Amino acid sequence: MAKELDSIEKPNDIKNIKPENYNRLAKEIRRFLIDRVSNKGGHLASNLGVVELTMALHLILDFPKDKLVWDVGHQAYTHKILTGRKEGFDSLRCFGGMSGFPKRVESDSDCFDTGHSSTSISAALGFAKARDLSGKDNKVFAVIGDGALSGGMAYEALNNAARLKSNMVIVLNDNNMSISENVGGMSTYLGKIRSNTKYLGLKEGVETTLRKLPVFGDAIVDKIRKSKDSIKRLVIPGMLFEDMGITYIGPIDGHNMEQLLSAFRSAIKMNEAVIVHVITKKGKGYSYAEKNPSKFHAMEPFVIKTGETKTESLCVSYTEAFSDSIVKIADTNEKVVAISAAMPSGTGLTKFMNYYPERFFDVGIAEEHAVTFAAGLAAEGFKPFVAIYSTFLQRAYDQILHDVCLQNLPVVFAIDRAGIVGKDGETHQGIYDLSYLSHIPNLTVIAPKNVREFDMMLQYCAIYNGPIAIRYPRGKVFEGLEEFNGPIEFGKSEMIYMDQDIVLLALGSMVEVAIDVREQLRAEGFHASLVNVRFVSPLDEDMLHELAKNHHVFITLEENVKSGGYGEKISGFLSQYNYGRIKHINISIPDRFITHGEPELLKEELGIDADSIVNRCKNEIKLEH
Numbered sequence: 190m191a192k193e194l195d196s197i198e199k200p201n202d203i204k205n206i207k208p209e210n211y212n213r214l215a216k217e218i219r220r221f222l223i224d225r226v227s228n229k230g231g232h233l234a235s236n237l238g239v240v241e242l243t244m245a246l247h248l249i250l251d252f253p254k255d256k257l258v259w260d261v262g263h264q265a266y267t268h269k270i271l272t273g274r275k276e277g278f279d280s281l282r283c284f285g286g287m288s289g290f291p292k293r294v295e296s297d298s299d300c301f302d303t304g305h306s307s308t309s310i311s312a313a314l315g316f317a318k319a320r321d322l323s324g325k326d327n328k329v330f331a332v333i334g335d336g337a338l339s340g341g342m343a344y345e346a347l348n349n350a351a352r353l354k355s356n357m358v359i360v361l362n363d364n365n366m367s368i369s370e371n372v373g374g375m376s377t378y379l380g381k382i383r384s385n386t387k388y389l390g391l392k393e394g395v396e397t398t399l400r401k402l403p404v405f406g407d408a409i410v411d412k413i414r415k416s417k418d419s420i421k422r423l424v425i426p427g428m429l430f431e432d433m434g435i436t437y438i439g440p441i442d443g444h445n446m447e448q449l450l451s452a453f454r455s456a457i458k459m460n461e462a463v464i465v466h467v468i469t470k471k472g473k474g475y476s477y478a479e480k481n482p483s484k485f486h487a488m489e490p491f492v493i494k495t496g497e498t499k500t501e502s503l504c505v506s507y508t509e510a511f512s513d514s515i516v517k518i519a520d521t522n523e524k525v526v527a528i529s530a531a532m533p534s535g536t537g538l539t540k541f542m543n544y545y546p547e548r549f550f551d552v553g554i555a556e557e558h559a560v561t562f563a564a565g566l567a568a569e570g571f572k573p574f575v576a577i578y579s580t581f582l583q584r585a586y587d588q589i590l591h592d593v594c595l596q597n598l599p600v601v602f603a604i605d606r607a608g609i610v611g612k613d614g615e616t617h618q619g620i621y622d623l624s625y626l627s628h629i630p631n632l633t634v635i636a637p638k639n640v641r642e643f644d645m646m647l648q649y650c651a652i653y654n655g656p657i658a659i660r661y662p663r664g665k666v667f668e669g670l671e672e673f674n675g676p677i678e679f680g681k682s683e684m685i686y687m688d689q690d691i692v693l694l695a696l697g698s699m700v701e702v703a704i705d706v707r708e709q710l711r712a713e714g715f716h717a718s719l720v721n722v723r724f725v726s727p728l729d730e731d732m733l734h735e736l737a738k739n740h741h742v743f744i745t746l747e748e749n750v751k752s753g754g755y756g757e758k759i760s761g762f763l764s765q766y767n768y769g770r771i772k773h774i775n776i777s778i779p780d781r782f783i784t785h786g787e788p789e790l791l792k793e794e795l796g797i798d799a800d801s802i803v804n805r806c807k808n809e810i811k812l813e814h
């Protein structure tokens with residue numbers, strides 16, 4: 190019987206819970222999270238790790254007056270529970286249901302939307318400055334994970350926060366994990382603070398003894414903290430932050446309510462930016478998640494007793510196909526190297542990492558750096574494959590343009606999760622890459638129709654002497670049209686079915702849909718050709734001119750927003766060459782942010798599923814005649 194949790198119905202209700210019942214509430218929250226996520230899927234391990242931390246924050250803060258910015262936001266489930274959104278978990282990440290991330294539209298206790306990493310300190314600093322400028326007195330907290338602290342924005346923000354002359358608290362939630370193992374120098378530094386028990390013992394011993402001194406104890410400790418003296422280095426950990434001008438408190442046991450509350454109470458008294466370093470266990474309280482936090486980072490629905498997903502996928506995903514192809518390519522080309530920005534498993538590079546550890550680089554959550562790092566490698570004759578999700582590559586636009594394409598360097602961008610990804614919603618849909626890439630000079634942009642062509646294209650990328658981006662969707666591969674496997678030729682599309690009147694020009698994942706569309710149109714008496722576009726940049730203008738001779742309707746199909754997409758390139762082509770007599774139907778994603786939900790439902794809602802496309806085409810073609 191969930192007694193304490195039942196009493197939480199709205200923000201700040203936790204303040205009515207008696208301290209002796211905090212542990213009980215934490216247990217109830219964990220049980221609730223495991224139950225709901227096992228049903229609907231979602232981010233589990235990170236959320237289980239921050240239950241006490243979130244409870245302590247909610248005891249210190251007053252919502253919605255105070256501001257709490259979650260980095261990435263995948264760990265904000267307890268915050269949602271404590272702000273009156275328990276019921277939302279019945280529709281977690283479903284179409285029309287509650288988001289898995291903080292959303293201002295969902296609650297006024299969510300002050301800032303997140304999804305991409307390492308933004309929290311910048312945003313919190315903005316909130317703190319806004320507070321000061323408008324003479325308010327609210328508290329401002331950011332919660333950032335050790336993984337998110339590998340991202341460049343976090344350092345830009347710390348650099349700026351060091352000048353703050355008012356209070357802002359940065360909670361560093363250190364569970365020694367990103368999605369996979371955390372990597373890099375900062376991770377090593379935090380590890381030293383965590384593991385140096387002798388050092389910690391000394392620190393605790395000295396600090397406790399000094400504080401016990403009558404009358405002046407606390408003052409002496411504060412003096413040492415503020416001093417530039419080398420004795421401080423013996424007593425205070427986190428000197429890297431202190432040397433920058435940011436007060437460091439910690440490390441604190443993130444599952445101990447008393448320690449958390451006491452650290453936060455000290456932190457809010459200071460007139461500067463303060464880091465509270467909190468040690469937590471990712472997956473805490475659920476043995477399977479504790480043992481394998483990577484697996485339980487983001488889970489499909491699972492069986493609580495076994496920790497296994499409810500539906501085992503028998504289909505191969507594009508990520509798995511990439512995993513095999515890239516190793517095969519590296520076997521025969523020793524110049525091939527692979528780069529991941531903290532997503533070796535998500536992008537399918539774990540196998541490469543195991544086979545070729547010296548040619549694999551996980552750079553942390555640092556997409557911008559990943560791209561320029563690849564440019565350096567390419568300039569020295571290596572062949573870097575940079576595997577990044579479409580949504581996260583958005584961060585590296587200037588590095589792609591300025592550091593790679595301007596110098597025409599042979600870097601391969603392997604863009605996973607291109608198109609609708611579904612349940613992660615607005616922040617994660619991979620629907621802008623064609624728009625932000627296909628206008629960049631020197632950059633070739635391609636997409637495969639099926640898994641066989643995917644492998645062929647990756648091999649093409651490996652020998653292509655210039656920057657090239659290959660985009661492919663989340664989830665299962667398409668295995669149809671295997672018999673259409675002509676060699677990849679630069680800038681050439683592939684004719685699948687030649688007919689007349691109507692031509693379906695389908696890109697990547699939309700080829701599978703276009704087969705269905707064509708069948709339905711033919712059943713209605715229309716004649717339709719089908720082209721596998723293959724190359725978005727450059728356009729296959731020769732084929733387009735040929736098609737213009739005996740087709741009067743061009744239907745373009747892509748999983749990208751309309752603006753700047755393939756369809757708009759075709760509109761431009763038709764108007765440039767005065768093909769005004771040809772009607773163009775542009776099937777693409779509307780130019781708006783796309784919410785979370787099951788991909789099939791979203792595609793229906795967006796009108797990019799086969800039935801919706803057929804209906805639209807029939808209407809528009811009928812109107813023409």
Ligand SMILES: Cc1ncc(C[n+]2csc(CCOP(=O)(O)OP(=O)(O)O)c2C)c(N)n1
Pocket residue numbers: 235261263264304305306333334335336337338364366367368471530531532554556581584
């Ligand atoms: C810019 C960007 N790149 C990659 C990701 C994918 N991602 C989501 S959570 C995460 C790990 C974050 O680790 P940490 O901040 O330590 O949080 P934890 O999961 O350990 O609680 C990554 C790499 C992202 N959200 N944003």
Ligand SMILES: CC(=O)[C@@H](O)[C@H](O)COP(=O)(O)O
Pocket residue numbers: 261263304368486487535606610613663
């Ligand atoms: C929070 C985050 O950014 C990732 O964890 C993301 O949810 C992963 O999604 P995939 O399941 O597509 O790898």
Ligand SMILES: [Mg+2]
Pocket residue numbers: 334335336337362363364365366367
């Ligand atoms: Mg972490």
